[in-house]
Amino acid sequence: MTASRPGRRVVLLDLDGTLTASHPGIIACVRKTFEELGHPVPDEAELRRFIGPSIGESLRRNHVPEDEIEEGIRIYRHYYSDVPAFDDPNQPGGKVPGRLVNTVFPGIPDQLRMLRADGCFLAVATCKPEYQALPVCDHFGLTDLVDGVYGASKDSSRLDKEDVIAWAFSHIGFNSDDGDRALMVGDRWTDAEGAAKMGLDCLGCGWGYADEGELLDHGCYRIIDRVDLLSGAVEEYFEGRG
Numbered sequence: 001m002t003a004s005r006p007g008r009r010v011v012l013l014d015l016d017g018t019l020t021a022s023h024p025g026i027i028a029c030v031r032k033t034f035e036e037l038g039h040p041v042p043d044e045a046e047l048r049r050f051i052g053p054s055i056g057e058s059l060r061r062n063h064v065p066e067d068e069i070e071e072g073i074r075i076y077r078h079y080y081s082d083v084p085a086f087d088d089p090n091q092p093g094g095k096v097p098g099r100l101v102n103t104v105f106p107g108i109p110d111q112l113r114m115l116r117a118d119g120c121f122l123a124v125a126t127c128k129p130e131y132q133a134l135p136v137c138d139h140f141g142l143t144d145l146v147d148g149v150y151g152a153s154k155d156s157s158r159l160d161k162e163d164v165i166a167w168a169f170s171h172i173g174f175n176s177d178d179g180d181r182a183l184m185v186g187d188r189w190t191d192a193e194g195a196a197k198m199g200l201d202c203l204g205c206g207w208g209y210a211d212e213g214e215l216l217d218h219g220c221y222r223i224i225d226r227v228d229l230l231s232g233a234v235e236e237y238f239e240g241r242g
């Protein structure tokens with residue numbers, strides 16, 4: 001007989017819009033893409049709509065001709081991953097690629113420390129490809145504040161939030177029969193729906209990129225509007241007071 005272990009309280013944390021404000025880097029790379037393709041750069045409202053959908057889908061919505069989509073995706077990814085073309089918001093005077101034009105929301109590190117001190121097991125679960133998510137978490141000091149970082153695959157075998165959650169669960173040996181419980185924490189409908197598909201609840205983060213009403217419409221059991229409410233809300237959930 002194996003010794004029973006206490007069930008874990010697993011907190012699955014979305015990355016973009018939940019832990020980090022990633023829109024400046026994404027928008028900067030979209031601007032570069034339109035400039036290099038030789039098309040007018042969309043207005044600010046349209047640029048913000050690039051946050052979330054795939055880059056190809058967004059280029060098509062902006063009437064980039066079909067025979068230029070692939071080149072547009074290549075340009076975008078080049079600036080996002082590789083080219084240090086942008087001012088570093090965290091190191092004035094430095095230049096970084098788009099993925100690092102990104103800041104951790106104020107208060108997030110403290111909230112992660114509090115959750116861990118309370119005994120929660122923390123796992124980043126992002127639809128950003130894992131090979132991009134890992135260096136971003138390292139760069140921003142998040143890796144040391146969590147117990148694992150899980151993302152989408154580079155190919156299309158693991159794309160959606162539910163796939164990433166399942167991937168994280170298999171890595172950490174999540175087992176509800178052993179008393180393990182989990183909660184998704186995220187800022188978009190994709191977090192809420194991915195959680196629901198895995199039989200989990202989702203705590204909505206109102207400081208991210210959701211449209212008005214989006215998180216409730218997609219079934220978040222609760223939405224918090226301030227980062228400093230995060231650890232308390234998670235603890236209330238696991239205590240059944242959520």
Ligand SMILES: [Mg+2]
Pocket residue numbers: 014015016017018186187188208
């Ligand atoms: Mg997000």
